[in-house]
Amino acid sequence: MEDIDRITTKKARNNEALLKVKDISLSFIQYTSGLRQTELKVISNLNLEAYSGEILAVVGSSGSGKSLLAHAILGILPSNARLYGSMEYNGQPLTQEKKEEIRGKEIALIPQSTNYLDPLMRISNQVIGNVNEKNKESIKKLQRYVFQKYNLKPEVDRMFPHELSGGMIRRVLVSTAVISSARLVIADEPTPGLDEKNLKETLSYFKDMANKGCAVILITHDIDAALKISDRIAIFYAGTILEEANIEDFANDGENLRHPYTRALWNALPQNKFKAIKGHQPMQDEIIEGCFFYERCSIKNELCSKGIPELKTINGGLVRCNNVS
Amino acid sequence: MYLKGENISFGYKKNNFILKNVNICLGSGEVLGLIGDSGSGKSTLCKILAGYEKNYTGTVSIDGKKIPDGVYNPVQLIFQHPEKAVNPKWKMKDILNESYVVPQKILDSFGIKKNWLNRWPNELSGGELQRFALARALSPKTKFLIADEITTMVDAITQVQIWDSILDMVDELNIGVLVVSHDKKLINKLCHDIVYMSDLINI
Numbered sequence: 001m002e003d004i005d006r007i008t009t010k011k012a013r014n015n016e017a018l019l020k021v022k023d024i025s026l027s028f029i030q031y032t033s034g035l036r037q038t039e040l041k042v043i044s045n046l047n048l049e050a051y052s053g054e055i056l057a058v059v060g061s062s063g064s065g066k067s068l069l070a071h072a073i074l075g076i077l078p079s080n081a082r083l084y085g086s087m088e089y090n091g092q093p094l095t096q097e098k099k100e101e102i103r104g105k106e107i108a109l110i111p112q113s114t115n116y117l118d119p120l121m122r123i124s125n126q127v128i129g130n131v132n133e134k135n136k137e138s139i140k141k142l143q144r145y146v147f148q149k150y151n152l153k154p155e156v157d158r159m160f161p162h163e164l165s166g167g168m169i170r171r172v173l174v175s176t177a178v179i180s181s182a183r184l185v186i187a188d189e190p191t192p193g194l195d196e197k198n199l200k201e202t203l204s205y206f207k208d209m210a211n212k213g214c215a216v217i218l219i220t221h222d223i224d225a226a227l228k229i230s231d232r233i234a235i236f237y238a239g240t241i242l243e244e245a246n247i248e249d250f251a252n253d254g255e256n257l258r259h260p261y262t263r264a265l266w267n268a269l270p271q272n273k274f275k276a277i278k279g280h281q282p283m284q285d286e287i288i289e290g291c292f293f294y295e296r297c298s299i300k301n302e303l304c305s306k307g308i309p310e311l312k313t314i315n316g317g318l319v320r321c322n323n324v325s
Numbered sequence: 326m327y328l329k330g331e332n333i334s335f336g337y338k339k340n341n342f343i344l345k346n347v348n349i350c351l352g353s354g355e356v357l358g359l360i361g362d363s364g365s366g367k368s369t370l371c372k373i374l375a376g377y378e379k380n381y382t383g384t385v386s387i388d389g390k391k392i393p394d395g396v397y398n399p400v401q402l403i404f405q406h407p408e409k410a411v412n413p414k415w416k417m418k419d420i421l422n423e424s425y426v427v428p429q430k431i432l433d434s435f436g437i438k439k440n441w442l443n444r445w446p447n448e449l450s451g452g453e454l455q456r457f458a459l460a461r462a463l464s465p466k467t468k469f470l471i472a473d474e475i476t477t478m479v480d481a482i483t484q485v486q487i488w489d490s491i492l493d494m495v496d497e498l499n500i501g502v503l504v505v506s507h508d509k510k511l512i513n514k515l516c517h518d519i520v521y522m523s524d525l526i527n528i
Contacts, residue, residue: 060480061450061451061452061480061483062450062451062452062478062479062480064450165364166363167363192477192478194363194507195361195362195507196509198363221478221480223480265480265481268481268482268485269481269510270484270514271510274485274514275485276482276489277482280436280438280452280453281450283448285448
């Protein structure tokens with residue numbers, strides 16, 4: 001069964017990426033004292049491609065700026081943010097105007113927190129959203145159908161968010177994305193605090209969406225969850241993506257992984273060696289000239305401290321490291 | 326030394342018990358895992374053992390003695406979200422030394438860097454804050470540590486770093502640890518013994 005899934009997703013790969021993120025950097029303008037401003041860089045030189053029918057997981061530690069990537073794609077950054085680089089959606093440049101036009105329709109966000117629902121609005125109304133009077137009937141039917149599929153009973157339609165459990169709210173948020181017939185779904189940390197049963201269920205929803213032909217970007221800090229359902233995993237570290245690996249690369253001692261950080265992450269999992277490397281992720285206000293992983297790297301050389309390593313394609317994956325071939 | 330919770334019952338609403346006659350025992354130097362589903366009352370049990378929740382029936386005792394109020398509690402609870410357990414208007418060095426002056430040895434063991442001490446809590450990541458929360462809880466008067474999902478929000482490498490430090494320290498200080506988590510693989514790796522919330526409740 002698994003193999004069949006795999007083959008279909010591989011087939012979909014023949015076409016172009018639905019979303020291309022090219023070399024984006026993001027910084028925030030902050031006031032330090034009085035009128036003095038500084039620029040705090042949170043994302044740098046990040047590349048990413050999402051394909052229809054595939055799940056791409058973006059894995060990185062909490063608070064490292066992964067959510068900002070989602071917000072940048074949707075164009076919902078605060079006004080003091082500066083975004084550099086370019087994005088392409090379906091072969092067209094994805095500008096701020098374009099983002100505003102298609103978000104909620106072709107691009108859907110499944111937010112991180114269960115507080116994103118309007119507490120004073122009945123569930124079915126906020127899932128359906130603003131629609132024309134003449135479409136209302138058919139959308140209502142669709143909503144009921146999708147709710148049925150996710151095991152949300154008819155009485156849920158007329159409930160308020162506080163009457164639902166965490167797991168039910170999660171299902172409502174997923175339904176919103178399904179009903180919107182989005183082609184690109186971005187799920188921002190959908191799993192924390194879920195027990196095993198709920199986790200499995202939530203993850204299966206994303207698999208479902210990918211099988212229907214959506215491109216799914218799953219942003220998470222839980223590499224274990226990402227490994228269960230994704231096709232590719234992008235490793236987010238200190239504001240950039242160090243490696244984009246295929247799911248099969250995560251095996252044994254991680255000898256097929258390209259970047260030393262990814263290998264360290266793999267070996268730190270409880271089911272593997274549970275061994276840690278020393279050091280910490282650099283702080284956002286530290287200015288780093290070379291590779292972001294330089295301090296903690298075991299295979300570094302002099303070149304690594306000078307300039308960010310180029311993005312290379314190796315063995316079907318992408319990596320930013322000078323010392324792999 | 327044993328921390329014992331005996332016949333603990335608790336409900337947030339009248340006649341709606343989420344814990345009923347729960348018994349749990351944790352010895353010095355023991356690392357005990359506690360696994361349970363969402364909403365099964367794990368966190369509530371933690372709060373009762375650490376003295377945060379008073380409105381329960383049953384007894385919590387150390388070697389048969391009730392834990393006194395108003396003095397340093399030898400049972401210390403560490404939370405899932407350290408950013409909610411520190412005062413946002415204090416610098417890290419004040420947060421760290423609130424209950425006792427943390428010796429350099431503990432700072433080294435948790436890898437707390439000197440230049441972090443002058444930062445505000447919002448300038449540190451969750452994993453870094455969690456190290457502070459642990460260091461400040463490991464005073465010589467602490468006998469038991471209750472870790473409620475403390476590494477759920479950090480990456481795998483930081484998780485190993487934090488647990489390595491904790492296991493070193495508790496071994497040396499002969500502290501008993503209750504590890505609460507959803508992650509069975511983590512619990513299997515860390516703990517001597519495992520109890521399931523569902524078993525505790527049925528007793």
